[in-house]
Amino acid sequence: MTSIHRNVSAFNPASTATARTGNERKSLNPLEKVVDLAKSGLADVPRFVKMGLDVFESAHVAELNRLFGGDAKPDRLSDGKFVGTQxxxxxxGTALGQIPGVTPKNNPNPSETILYVNGIMTPLDGQLKEMQSIADTSGAKVVGIHNATQGLVTDLxxxxxxxxxKGSNPAVDTLADTLYSELKAGRDxxxxxxxxxxxxxxxxxxxxxxxLRLEDGLSKAQTEQLMSHLKVETFGAASTKYPDGPQYVHYVNNADPVPTLTGLGGSVDPLDFLKDAxxxxxxxxxxxxxxxxxxxxMLDTLYMKHRVSFDEARAGHF
Incomplete structure (x- = not known):
């Protein structure tokens, strides 16, 4: 039976740009608070416009450049590939140990490696920035598996x-093959x-x-035991179900429509009984x-602020 630890903090609006201090917010009346939140949201708009332009460049303009003699590569040519530093x-199929990952700015030789898969509308440069944020927050080396973008409609x-x-997803194939190979080699x-x-x-x-069940003939208990060597963290994820075995920590922002509507749900979720973390x-x-x-x-400006070390998270210490 799934055991889900629900740790819900009090509402604490935070902006990625011009946030007010806690004391300032307390002095605002309800209408002023709404206006303050709206201003914070609008302050982020220029960044999202640039993100959209970056995606268009990676998914479409670069393709045209290539077709007409340019040397730029569309983002989909990196789909399912490992991403390293720079x-x-x-x-x-490349061995993880042979990939020079992104390292924390204050530690060029970390002892741990994290494998990271990005979300939609994220060209290679965008994933690289997220990898740096993860490295700086976690203190680990980060190796990416690229989930290429071809624009909003195709990504959705x-x-x-x-x-x-259904269908083929190169990022799924690379991740599944990598995890299977690492587990069979006895590596966490x-x-x-x-x-x-x-x-x-x-x-x-x-x-x-x-x-593991069909090809290797392992029992359910044996499969769960082997997969317990996987430490899995998700942030604003769009999945409602996960297999038993791995050690999981899922981060869900109640103000984020992606996990609340398409993932594990928020603190109040009438469909919780249909989901399995x-x-x-x-x-x-x-x-x-x-x-x-x-x-x-956003991963780098919101979810990473709430992440704690994996061991602390598993103990419920946020």
Missing amino acids: GQTFPP AQCVTDKLD VHLMGYSQGGLITARALFDVEQR GKGAVVHRFTDGNLNPISNH
Whole structure:
């Protein structure tokens, strides 16, 4: 039976740009608070416009440049590839130890490695920035598996097929093959998935579970025991189900529509009985953000602020 730890903090609006201090907020009347949150959300708009332009450049303009003699590569050519420092890409099947990952700014030789899968609308440069944020926050080396973007509509369509476990997704294939190989070699793996990356993570984990059961003939208990060598963290993930076995920590912002509507749900969720965070999972729910739902979903400027070390999280110490 799934055990879900629900740790919900009090509402504490936070902006990625011009946030007021706690004392200033307390002095505001309800209408002023709404206006303050709206201003915070609007302050983030220029960043999201730039993100959209970056995605268009990666998914479309670069493709045209290539077709007409340019040397730029569309983002989809990196789909499912490993990502290392300075945006270097490596083909699936490359040993993790051979990939020079992104390291913390204050520690070029960390002892731990985290495998990270990004969400939708994120070109390679965007994932690289997220990897640096994870490295600085966790103190670990970060190796990415790139979930390429081809624009909002195509990315959302792929989310649907991922939820239905239909069609091919190169990022799922690379992650599943990597996890299976590492487990068979007796090595632990620490992985993170954000937004669609959390959905990709869940799909890959189910693939690994099935492979261990069908190809290797392991029992359910043996499979769970082997998969317990996986430490899994998700942030604003779009998956409602995860297989038993791995050690999970799921971060859900109640002000983020992605996990609350398409993932494990918020603190109040009438459909909670249909969802499965994985046996023994820790689900940390909190409320942070403004009136801009995109701001409330950001990995580097919001979710990383709430992350604690994996061991602390598993103990419920947030």
